[in-house]
Amino acid sequence: MKDPQDIILRPIVSEKSYDRMSDRVYQFRVAVDANKHQIKKAVELLFKVRVNKVNTVNVHPKAKRRGVHRGHTSAWKKAVVRLNPADSIDFFEGIA
Secondary structure: OOOHHHHEEEEOOOHHHHHHHOOOEEEEEEOOOOOHHHHHHHHHHHHOOOEEEEEEEEEOOOEEEEOOEEEEOOOEEEEEEEEOOOOOOHHHHOOO
C-alpha cells in the first residue's frame, strides 16, 4: 500500500467545499490510481477520524487556449469524504 501522503495530495478549497464542512463532508485532490478503500484508510490515518462514505470523481481535462496556442489542463481525481457525525478535521476548523 502507498503512504497516506501519496494518496491524499491536497484539500480542495472552494466556496462549495466550505459550505459542506458543516455537514462533515470534506473534499480532497487524490492520486489518480487510488481507490475508495485506499482513500478511506489514508484519511483515517492522517486525520485520526472515522470515515462513513467516500465518493470519487474523475475530473476530465478542459481545453484551454491563449492566443494561437492550444492546450488542455491535466486530468485529476477528486474524493468527497463524509465523516462520522462525532468527528471533524481540526485542520479545516480554523479556516471556515
